[in-house]
Amino acid sequence: MSAPTSLLSEAYIIAIMVNWNGKAYLQASISSVLTELACCGGGLLLVDNASTDGSVDFVRRNFPNVTILQTGVNLGGAGGFSAGMQAALQCKKCEFIWLLDNDIVVESNALAPLLYNLATNPNAGAAGSQICLYNKPDTIQEIGAQFTHWLGGLQQCFSGQQRLPPTEPAFEVDYLAACSILIRRNCLEQIGVFGDFFIFYDDVEWGLRAKQAGWSLWGVPASVIRHQYSATKPIIPWREYYRKRNRLALLAVYSPRRGGIFASLIYLFYLNYNIYFHKWHCYQDLYHAYLWARDDALLGKMGKRDLSGLSSATVKINLECLADSDEILLDIGESPGEALILMKTILQSKPNTTFYLPEYLSHYFRFVDIPAAYLVKNKNCSTVIIGQKYHLKSAIFSAKVIGYKNGSLINMSKLDLVNDFVIRFIALLASLANTPSHWLTLRRIFKKTTCFNKYKICV
CATH class of the missing domain: 3.90.550.60 (Spore Coat Polysaccharide Biosynthesis Protein SpsA; Chain A)
Structure with a gap:
């Protein structure tokens, strides 16, 4: 009305x-x-x-x-x-x-x-x-x-x-x-x-x-x-810093109804996992973005931070990786923006390429029209491009696996895939070991904080 x-x-x-x-x-x-x-x-x-x-x-x-x-x-x-x-x-x-x-x-x-x-x-x-x-x-x-x-x-x-x-x-x-x-x-x-x-x-x-x-x-x-909402922005390290730091600080102060204080513990575990994963995979900019986000939250440091040292990766397509690939399964679960930029870049050089996207990514693409791509539940393509987040079956059942890393395409062998899963497992263990002490620090830092308004004290 x-x-x-x-x-x-x-x-x-x-x-x-x-x-x-x-x-x-x-x-x-x-x-x-x-x-x-x-x-x-x-x-x-x-x-x-x-x-x-x-x-x-x-x-x-x-x-x-x-x-x-x-x-x-x-x-x-x-x-x-x-x-x-x-x-x-x-x-x-x-x-x-x-x-x-x-x-x-x-x-x-x-x-x-x-x-x-x-x-x-x-x-x-x-x-x-x-x-x-x-x-x-x-x-x-x-x-x-x-x-x-x-x-x-x-x-x-x-x-x-x-x-x-x-x-x-x-x-x-x-x-x-x-x-x-x-x-x-x-x-x-x-x-x-x-x-x-x-x-x-x-x-x-x-x-x-x-x-x-x-x-x-x-x-x-x-x-x-x-x-003018863009659902297709790629992952940008400096933006990731603010997203991760601010959400962690928010959860330290405002507990959800049922998860309570443990919501911040779970998110801190997730953030620690990302720190170790990106460090050992040599994603240097994202590693530093996540590390600084965690450390600043644990110190209670909010506001603007100088992040000029972080850069944004650009796509550098190695056409030799895709020479015989006209149908590609694109399993890049970390960001729809990363997947779309990659598709557009490939189509500029290989306009007849058809892309398939796993069905579990459909939510990410709800705002986007993708005429050259199809959401599929089970599709075996000879070539799959995987990102930081992907389904294991996408890599196992494809003859050629190409990794999308730091804006570049890299051929991956079965040994590379094994190494990737070893890193993920060790990152998981490291997160389990270190998160409890970090969480206690977070709880202590934000114990007396009831809001983040620096212009008005909230008690």
Whole structure:
């Protein structure tokens, strides 16, 4: 149900959009936001994280009514939104703060349902939009998520499903993506702004903090935005650092309902396994990313870290490996982005190649159209390309096994496969031996921490 016109006309809303070198998105995103804000008081605050692509000049020329806050340094999404929220709270008339990504388009009448949800539910601290894909507007990216009971993961609501009609009622969630969240001022004043995460899990932690304080969060299908979401990004070491460190710290403070404190133990074991596996397989950048993520979490070090020493691998195709391969089973379970980049690179040189993907990877490719690939349950190809994560049967029943390592393709013998499994087994044993002591350190470091908001002490 949408809000009455009077609700919008009487509301004072400050929208906050964080930007870092996103000039290409700003024309569409800002235009759509300003259209929605035209019916109410307030305006748009663009927080620019020291962009170097001319974003600020572009906004000044084309959108003179947009207020710009220049941070002077890249604070990440967490720091940028926090700076914007603090600025918005300085405005005494501001009743609601609307957080938005810079790579979105707000569909018509997206704001009214969010406002109506908060106006009619006094316990609602925030309401979030139905987020659909930018180029596939009938496909849902997510409408919030639930914090899973055992492992403390995020189960995205309606992800990959058909877009819900506006008649669908709002529902309670544990987390709302900062793509589009309308926050009640009283809630923000009580629990504070985002924690010092730089990127990743800042909005997750904020949502859990809000719920811990007694507020509810709501996903609102009647409000729709479209997001330039990329499900095909490869694994990038510096991003992995923040993902792993922030999730480990999050689980040390917020225990899932049934897994309790042991969720952080299990995740720390998983992280330790990745450290040993990548070290002994000579994935140097990922090894250091995971090692630093663990060590910084164990020291309680959050915020931005200098990761300039980490690089991103590029694909270096050895065509000799694929000379006689027109049908390839691609079993790269660590990232759909890695698999898609590899497929596109091979197709440039071998356009008639047909790729097959194991059925267990279907979830990873729910947002992607793959015309040259087929999901199969049982398919014996003469050639299989395996990544860091793969099914054993893929390698055993293929005549030629090619490993995808550090952006390169490498022929693998049966002895190489045996060596790989020996490394995995030893990494497992090393993780079992070292994780308990690391976990006790983690528990001690975060024992008195109840939230990550460095601007407001939470007890």
